[in-house]
Amino acid sequence: MESYYRPTRAEISLDALRSNLEAYRRALPKETRMLASVKANAYGHGAVEIAKEAEAFGIDYLGVAFLDEALQLRGAGIRAPILVLGFVPADGLELARDLDITITLFREDILEAIEALPPHAEGKRLKAHIKVDTGMGRLGLLGAGEAAAFIGRAMRVPGLELEGMFTHYARADEADKSYTELQYRRFGEVVKHLESRGVRLPLIHAANSAAGIDTPEWACGMVRIGIGMYGLYPSEEVNRTRIALEPVLSLKTETVMVKNVPEGWGISYGTRYFAKDGERIGTLPIGYADGFSRMLTGKAHALVRGVKVPVRGTICMDQCMIGLDDAGSPDSPVGCGEEVVLIGRQGDAVITADEVAAQLGTIHYEVTCMLNARVPRVYKRSGQIAIVRNPIVRP
Ligand SMILES: Cc1ncc(COP(=O)(O)O)c(C=O)c1O
Missing domain, CATH: 2.40.37.10 (Lyase, Ornithine Decarboxylase; Chain A, domain 1)
Structure with missing residues (x-):
């Protein structure tokens, strides 16, 4: 056991963490997958230990903000799939591929950099999820046309495995769901447009903790759970009777x-x-x-x-x-x-x-x-x- 010599500490209840993950599991449809967001040192809770616990729970994916956070987890022996939710620069792509770290893709120059990667000795491909901006105005391709054209090009890159596509809700924690519904509809249009061209990506996802509580029907295939896993309700406005959370x-x-x-x-x-x-x-x-x-x-x-x-x-x-x-x-x-x-x-x-x-x-x-x-x-x-x-x- 590591020592510390100042009585100040953050106590983290692994029981509460487990109970929050189980509460989401029970509340979500059986086929909906769960990503545990452990970015920012697991929201201050300690990324490695939280990721280990989520892995032991059987989490489908871990989410981090940037490549270095993923490297920290791999360095600690964590083998669960990891999705980098933010930007990965060209000089990190080979490392991501070699360590089975999934990147988020939304830029043409990064696609070109993947094309230029030296092939992996055993034929490993870099896994990526395409990010679509449906109204968050942060990362992502705009609209069905842009996304379809990009995905079309991406599918022709031999060293790339397109595993998924996702969007992020800007106002899922508000009582008024009209903006989230608008984003869900826009995302649905992108999915349909791709399907009409015969493209079906295995993992489509949209929800954060708040949407996982209030509108799991708009999660698509996976909920990316952050704050809720740590036992904190995303806002005063989400329906607290749906999922019982306990601060960690x-x-x-x-x-x-x-x-x-x-x-x-x-x-x-x-x-x-x-x-x-x-x-x-x-x-x-x-x-x-x-x-x-x-x-x-x-x-x-x-x-x-x-x-x-x-x-x-x-x-x-x-x-x-x-x-x-x-x-x-x-x-x-x-x-x-x-x-x-x-x-x-x-x-x-x-x-x-x-x-x-x-x-x-x-x-x-x-x-x-x-x-x-x-x-x-x-x-x-x-x-x-x-x-x-x-x-x-x-x-
Ligand atoms: C892309 C993405 N997905 C999911 C989450 C998790 O959000 P929350 O902590 O509100 O569940 C975040 C966190 O900000 C995020 O950036």
Whole structure:
């Protein structure tokens, strides 16, 4: 087991992860496949361990944002199919082919670069999924005509295996499904147009976590599950009764110094907070350089002994302070070494990633993604520590 010497850690419940994947599996039609999106270090949860767990679950595909993320997984011994959802430049194509990494294809010059690849010794071909832009305005070919012409050319490239085609919904997490329906119809037109020319790609996919919950009938052949797998609903507007999700990540630390300070004692840089007389202040070994943003100053809370207490003063690079007057009692004051939860549950109290996101003016996706390599990941199964990853000590 890897060690870490600061009590700050992200606890990752492998049971919750499994339960979320099973919940999607149960809710989706049997023939619908599932891709687990482990990009951005698995939304902050740790790409390798999450990918291993998804692989053990029997996931059909893993999704990453760029080739380096796929290389990390292959380097860790992960053998499941991997789709790079973003751009792969020409100089990464040969490596992708040799390591069985599927690329997303939408550019003519990349098609030409595939044509120019030296043939693989054992005849391996580079697998690709064509990306179609149906209204996200990000990556992808526009419309049926452009896609059909591109696919026609791609099918003549001997070193290329066209395995699939996909699109991405821009507003699947909204209650109003009219834009998603429009995108689904546009995508359907592309599929039909290709079929009319005798082209049928084996794996057509469109849905993200939100569409997987609300409109699985518009998923086509596979749902690409990201945020939902981590137990967070994509938005307030999706139908939470359809799939029961459980948050996977908790952010925890401990008090490393506790003291009662005199009236008006300045707390942290800029002394933006002056303590009340005798206020009990706890110091936590976590700060903005861990991904606990300085922009949470004056807004964030922490759970101590099942009570929500405020962060006091400016959040520093490695540390921050909390006011402990509402937790503990004169007979049993909060001391050093007590558990502090910044995201997650403690007793009946909870701080959600959503709540932190609202304080930052962002979405929960960003909150978990911000947690970086300084924060060890402690993976738990059945309440017991199963794996510890501390990339600072062992990258
Ligand atoms: C192409 C693509 N598919 C699927 C996903 C997963 O999205 P979500 O986390 O909302 O399920 C993403 C993430 O942004 C994506 O970019």
